[in-house]
Amino acid sequence: MSTASTNPNPAGDAAGGSRGRAPAGERLADWADGRLGVYTLAKSNMRKIFPDHWSFMLGEVCLYSFLIIILTGVYLTLFFHPSMNEVVYHGSYVPLQGQMMSEAFNSTLHISFDVRGGLLIRQIHHWAALVFLAGMFVHMMRVFFTGAFRKPREINWVFGFLLFVLGMFTGFTGYSLPDDLLSGTGVRFMEGAILSVPIVGTYLSFFLFGGQFPGGDFVARFYSIHILLLPGIMLGLVVGHLILVVYHKHTQFAGPGKTNNNVVGMPLMPVYMAKAGGFFFLVFGVIAAVAAIAQINPIWAIGPYRPDQVSTGAQPDWYMGFSEGLIRVMPGWEVNFWGHTLVLGVFIPLVIFPLVLVAIAVYPFIEAWVTGDRREHHILDRPRNAPTRTAFGAAWISWYFVLLVGGGNDLWATHFHLSINAITWFVRIAFFVVPVLVFIAAKRICLGLQRRDRDKVLHGRESGIIKRLPHGEFIEVHEPLSQEQLHTLTSHEQYQPVEIGPTVDENGVERKIKGSEKLRSKLSGAYYGDANQIPKPTVDEYKELTSGHGHH
């Protein structure tokens, strides 16, 4: 590795002469190692082990769609003009001939109709963005439900969370760039949200738009945010995310031979090089096929942005849909004091918006505090074995989807022949009620599955074979599980609820108990108390049942 190290066998010396020159590949590798230290890197990383499970490839979907977005985005920047100067359209799309529009819109039409491959690349870019965000959503859920965010991976969870949030805003700014009527309405929506901030709202809006909305600046500003600032930060986070994945090593599901100190799987070289490399092309292929089959954001049909126009059915891309839902279902409250108007109907959703997201960012730290567990975890949980966590996750997802319903309330109304008012009221109530119901239901389901596992371990698998005993009784034959299955089903550990501890010290003096301590004990009880997890079968129980006392 060190550049100062000397070659023990200088080229052309007598001892090496008989072997002749090394092959070209080896010489190139030697050359590179002398300058970059690739041998050490390769030695430690080429045999890096990745476990086999399809859900571990969801992160790859995100990484590859991110790369596709960068590649296609670069092509689009070659033709896009981020300017709001007004021009008259004279391109090849007839229904817009002679219309006034911004150069941004004009150049997007140019890309769509007059640049070779322009429309396909535009559509790949946009579809890839939707898939990128959807992939991150599902990837995060996988990590969440399997508890892969636990120590030592909390920081990486936060990196992933930031990537998701930054992805949302990168998507939003990109969607706004063509300056079409749909995205312009979205930018107007954002301006309204900024204006609702008490005291500083108006100043912030004027600062962002360089004066009165829409002004002549925002496309150029969003452009540099969209192609430089946010993707730059995201690229850094992606690199950090990947370095941490390698540093922490991959998590794995419990199973025979898999411990907290090993990783069972296939090496990077050659198996995962081929698999992951091939998967990149599969992802690219699927997204390109989708982009070739289905139209996305047809800005020519939408028309150029004009602040005096608006269309029904104006929604943001799906990842911003929950914020749309928050605004749509919020009652239009407004208070006025001393001549100042506070638009609560917009400001409250603006405050809830980050809270929805932050709820998932802070969860690992809350759980770590409740369990008080400071050990490292490399073996994944099955969601059923962490019922309260699983219930929290399911409740959050239901909350998110309730808001998505709110964001598309008009389409629900027209396509299911419902009243939009009824849907709005449903969402208002469901916002509070559905997560609670889903929490309870998910927890019950998890506990039911735990009971089933316990049953399986103790009594074996139901074979479906009915046996008649000599005295006439019918029984179903249960097959005992294999040693491997028994191990997998019982390898999870179960926490005990945290006790507050003695309230008086050894001298009989009453100890002051902090509120946080009480809260923690309560939460811990709710997580791991009596009715909140099913005790897994012990060896004694198993032995007693299988010791050959006939049928139970």
Place this chain on the structure above:
Amino acid sequence: MAALVVLLIALTLSGGLYAAFAPADKAQADDTAQSLAIEEGKKLYQVGCASCHGTGGQGSSDGPSLVGVGAAAVDFQVGTGRMPAATSQGPQVTKKKNIYSQAQIDQLAAYISSLGAGPAVPTTNDYSPEGADIAKGGELFRTNCAQCHNFTGKGGALTHGKFAPSLEGVAPKHIYEAMQTGPQNMPSFPDTTLSQQNKKDIIAYLNAVNGDQTDNPGGLELGGLGPVSEGLFAWIFGLGALIVLAVWVAARTAKAKKS
């Protein structure tokens, strides 16, 4: 030759005489036809419409007065099957199969126009795409219509289960009449608000972006509903396909060599 000249003179004379007298005859015949149409229309009205709109079109608690709505309103409402309305209906009267012939609709229209002057049925020239400015029509559509009917006339929701219908497949004549008369929740756009030319432009625009001949350069339109259907498509077909592929790739692993 002389015979030919005589023939020409005779023809000219008879033609000229006909020209001099014929219009009067025709006008007379027209009048009769008109009153006949009104008569017939009244009969149809009494069967199909009077129970709600009153015996003389004066309206009742079940239906508005039809005095002064004009032939255009009748042609639209009956021609699209909205009228006669079903006895029990949802939040708004929707289009359905039209049970009247065009001749009967014209008779009904004649009767209703005889109750009070109103907008007439537009002529083909009023709504044909010739001489229309599609781009101008698009601008007018986005300014006046898109709030309820969506960017390209795919329709949208209104309050309490009412909705602005999709304009796909609606006859240009009916679109013209709807603008003229403002049926149900729709505001009316008389010629003083949207000139005849404006209406023609809008119809031509709709024909261009939401007609039979419209092609979508980007592929499947996904309902033309914007990001909601796009998001659904990305989740189901984009991410769905990728997850299927991930399962497939993960299931194919290298096997350890038996030794």
